Amino acid sequence: MAIDGNTKIFGVIGNPIEHSLSPNMHNANLESLGLNYVYLPFHVYEDNIEYLIDGAKALNIQGLNVTIPHKINVIKYLDEIDPLAEKIGAVNTINFEYKSDKTIAKGYNTDVLGAMRALKEKTDIKDKDVLVLGAGGASRAICYGLTEENVNSITILNRNLERALDLAGDITSSTEYTVNFDDFENIDTHLRDTDIIINTTPVGMYPNIYDKPLIYAQQMNPNMVVFDIVYTPLETGLLKEAKKIGATRVSGLKMFVYQGAESFKIWTGKDADIKAMEKSVMKESGIHSLKDF
Ligand SMILES: NC(=O)c1ccc[n+]([C@@H]2O[C@H](COP(=O)([O-])OP(=O)(O)OC[C@H]3O[C@@H](n4cnc5c(N)ncnc54)[C@H](OP(=O)(O)O)[C@@H]3O)[C@@H](O)[C@H]2O)c1
Incomplete structure (x- = not known):
């Protein structure tokens, strides 16, 4: 789907981020479902994590995945946290929701x-x-x-x-x-x-x-x-x-795909195309079959 003025933005933050398979996997899902969304990698350094949530709100980003090394440090900048993620003490998914004139950033753990x-x-x-x-x-x-x-x-x-x-x-x-x-x-x-x-x-x-x-x-x-x-x-x-x-x-590939699908569900309320996500990860990893797994 071509990017236009209505395109909604999701992404993943981490340092490093170059090797993340999440952008390929999520964009394969978005494309398969024909949604006008895009999923981007954001290279966020440790020193900038304190600006991350306000920056994402300002840019009207809809949802983020969080990977190494930010899963714990990001928590103190969130507005709300899901009880299980709070117990675990780590967040890998942030949902931005517009509520009563302000945007609320809520953290989850879909791992x-x-x-x-x-x-x-x-x-x-x-x-x-x-x-x-x-x-x-x-x-x-x-x-x-x-x-x-x-x-x-x-x-x-x-x-x-x-x-x-x-x-x-x-x-x-x-x-x-x-x-x-x-x-x-x-x-x-x-x-x-x-x-x-x-x-x-x-x-x-x-x-x-x-x-x-x-x-x-x-x-x-x-x-x-x-x-x-x-x-x-x-x-x-x-x-x-x-x-x-x-x-x-x-x-572990199934876990990776399912955590991504759960994040997508939190952001959109929709079921992901698991097959499209699996296919994308398999292609990137040079895997030809998931038989036996
Ligand atoms: N499939 C998925 O979706 C998914 C999701 C998250 C993570 N992962 C994978 O899970 C792994 C762990 O991630 P993490 O975030 O939990 O890492 P972490 O916080 O650094 O923890 C690593 C754990 O592994 C132990 N360990 C490291 N090297 C070892 C060795 N040579 N022998 C025995 N134990 C060793 C460490 O033991 P010590 O305490 O003794 O150092 C520690 O308990 C990574 O490979 C990551 O890619 C997969």
């Missing part, structure tokens, strides 16, 4: 919605024992998401034990769950009672695709579900191990 949708597409989560690898920003979002899904237990394993303790402590004090934590040395003990493994570390992510996976096939069993949120490459070392044992696999 969590994207992750839960990708997982639930492949398995029931309720009453399951979940082992989460990593205790960074994505782990925080996913662990809070799991507390809303009636899982049986959540265990966090992290290299830096103090960080795992902090995250487990935050969730335990703000939800009904008592979250367990440990370091990787004791992984086999935890794997005995695990139904779902979720990798939230960047281990195996491009360009380090030959990193040793955190768990090998011999440590898994065929009834497990293995979800790797890394999506470059599509089939990470961990997912290759899961295939060897015949476990169910969930790809």
Whole structure:
């Protein structure tokens, strides 16, 4: 669709932003739905984050995605925040709504919605024992998401034990769950009672695709579900191990597409064309098929 005086603007802010797949993915969706909107990359440096929200309001931008390193720092400049995003302490979507003569910027976290949708597409989560690898920003979002899904237990394993303790402590004090934590040395003990493994570390992510996976096939069993949120490459070392044992696999690409679709729904109230978004990400990543994922 050609840009004209009626074109509405969405975008993504980050630093760096050049490698983001969000502009291609969102514009593929907008084009497929025939909407007069455009989605742009905005390279926002840390020092400028304080001007971001007022600047976006002044330019009448309709919605923004937020990526590294602004997901936490942007919160203090928002007018409102969704309760789940507030609990998580990170925002990846901002909606600008014109209300009573002023524009309100409200923050959401759709990473969590994207992750839960990708997982639930492949398995029931309720009453399951979940082992989460990593205790960074994505782990925080996913662990809070799991507390809303009636899982049986959540265990966090992290290299830096103090960080795992902090995250487990935050969730335990703000939800009904008592979250367990440990370091990787004791992984086999935890794997005995695990139904779902979720990798939230960047281990195996491009360009380090030959990193040793955190768990090998011999440590898994065929009834497990293995979800790797890394999506470059599509089939990470961990997912290759899961295939060897015949476990169910969930790809980070699905999470990425679904978080984008959830953002689009918040901004427009419309359902995204998931297939168009998937196709665009696959093309950019050189992936030919999502069979098995
Ligand atoms: N699919 C999606 O839509 C999606 C969305 C968000 C993020 N992601 C991906 O998720 C990954 C994590 O993102 P994030 O924002 O959570 O990063 P982050 O906040 O930096 O956290 C990274 C976590 O991984 C751990 N880690 C890093 N390198 C490790 C290694 N070599 N061995 C073991 N643990 C290691 C860190 O442990 P320490 O605490 O010990 O340092 C930390 O717990 C990235 O690859 C990102 O691209 C995907």
